[in-house]
Amino acid sequence: MGEAFTALGINLPQLIAQIANFVVLLLILRFTLYKPVLRMLDQRRERIAEGLGAAEQARAEASDAQERIEAQLAEARGQGQEIVANAQQVAARIQDEARQQAERDREAAAERSVQEIQLERDRAIADLRAEFAEITVTAAERVIRQSLDEDAHQRIIEETLAESDLGERS
């Protein structure tokens, strides 16, 4: 056994030295390599998770806002349509009223013109009658230009006229 140890060069001091070397290396690496690097990796993972969370939140918020805006838009659109519909109704009513008013005006005007025409006609008839009586009187005067006084003449004419259609109609 001892010979094998010599042949392989096993010696205790070097063995212990190597163990010490390794332990020292382990400790130093732990503080200069593993700890900072692992801490950095954890920190980065945290940061990324944070970032992703924030992004997720932002996305959710954005979609929320989008929904809200869309709802508002839909509402506004509905309101607009309502307003337009109202306006159209009002317009139609106004139009209707205007039409009716116009109708009424037109009818009134027509009535008035008929009345006026009637009045005119009546006046014309009256004028005509007066003038005709005068002409008749004048004519009869010329014809009979004698004893008959003017009052008698007038009465006769009146009677004549009353018998005629013209007198009845007035």
Place this chain on the structure above:
Amino acid sequence: MRRFRLPLIIIAALAWVVVGLIVARGPQPEIIVPAEVITKVGFLNISNTMISAWAAMFILLVGCFLATRTMKLIPTGAQNFVESIIEFLMGQLEDIAGSANARRFFPVIATFFIFILLANWMGLLPFFNAIGKTEDIGVEIFHYIEEHHEHHEPFEEEIAHSSGWLVDNVGIGLVLPNANDAHFEMGAGAANPVPAEEALDKYIVFLAETFTDFEAEGSDGHGPAEVTPEMLTAAVAALNADPDAPKLLPANEKHAVPSAALGDDLVVSGIDFPGQKLALIIPLFRSVYSDVNNTIALALISFFMVEFWGLRTLGFSYLGKFFNFSGFIPFFVGILELLSEFIRIVSFAFRLFGNIFAGEVLILMLTFLLPFLIVDIIYGLELFVGFIQAAVFALLTLVFAVMAVEHHDEEHDDHEGEAVHDDMESQGTPGQ
């Protein structure tokens, strides 16, 4: 033209291999299993693997310090690189051990992986096993002979064979191409011990053969089988004639080894090498885990950490796995479990050592046999082996740790892992 492409490539490759043989063929490498000691500090041998381990540690520490000095949330450059490694390892651990255990095991497992990987890959750097201090084999052989002479011990099996390279007289040496190697054999064996004085004669003849034109009868260049007085006299003459050849120093009060063939006519107190030395170059850097000490150290740490985690998590019930007195068979199984726990140390240590040492020897020998091209393939293979061994060491430690912190039952099998265990638990094993 296309028709000639493949033959051309083959011819070029062969030519390249031949160029390598001419230009870069080194002396035959000496495969030494124990890590060579560069210097001693108190009772601690500073071996070349220890120096390499320190170099790897230094690189890791400086690299990590620079990479993590200013950590930023948005990583750049080195920080990116370091983070990707840590994240990869953490991911693997979490897959196997679960999130909570992964955090606990991470520092040890990650250090295993990173350090073994770096050490293995560093071992493939060109200056590993190439630059080193020269160890004077020529003088050392004489010291051995002198020691044996003083204690009147004949040479038995040890130092029956010594090898060295003929290198220039320098302190820090580089293994040079076309350097010659020399092997000295004493021809000793337990059945046929060679007295120290005879060994000296053989050594003198060997030196004369190696450094001068002298040729001995019945010698194959590794030292003659039998040394006659005439042969020895001729050899000494040849050594004295050549100014660059090694010189035998005359006896003084402290050191004196007489020759066997010439008796008191030739007494030597030492050998001086004025020209080239017979020496080995002891590399300053050698792959860290080609040294059993280092792999055993890691295996022990792995073992202690696994037991520590097991005890910490399960308390004394963890020991129930090993000491089960509910019956003869459970008791026996428990003892086997306990044994396997210790056998792991050996398997951990020798798996890593075997792979890395074999890879190193393979590269050294192939570099000696065919310096160019073929070695490149082995380098690629060794990169892979280095990674696999690092991963295997870390993963096995992790798996054992996961097994240790689980609640065990007596039917649990070491080799089937947690899946089986989970199954058993979910089925509610009868008799519990």
